[in-house]
Amino acid sequence: MNLDELVNSVQEPELRERLSHLVGEWKQDDKDVEALAYLISKWHGNVWFQDTEASNKFHSDFHNFKNAAIDNIGGLTLNERLYWFGLFGAWENANETNQQRLRSKLHANA
Incomplete structure (x- = not known):
């Protein structure tokens, strides 16, 4: 699951839109992948999913993405x-x- 798929995996439209906006800003700025990991972790810690299972699944998916990509x-x-x-x-x-x-x-500097 890449970053865009991770964002799209959020089922609640308002939460998905907020995360999409944050990720879109990250793609445009000069911050690196560690800043992205912090940004997503902070976002997840400050939002309320209506379904606990959905929140746990996002946490697991993000953890897998972070391990593989970051x-x-x-x-x-x-x-x-x-x-x-x-x-x-x-x-x-x-x-x-x-x-x-x-x-x-x-x-990827070199």
Whole structure:
């Protein structure tokens, strides 16, 4: 499950919209993947899911995403990083300066 799929897995429209907005802002700013993990953790800790099972499932899905995409980011290629974080479109439409910003965001400088 990549980042966009994680966001779309939230069943409650208002919560999904709020998370989508936060993730969209992260995709545009200069903050890295650790900042994203903190952002999502903070969001999840400050929202109220109507269904406890849905909240627990999101927590589990986020934990799995974090382990695969963030904690193990050093073992991923640039293309894998772009996939995990839903940034292929941003990469393809970016100039060299914005591509460098994305490399930094995804810890892919080298």
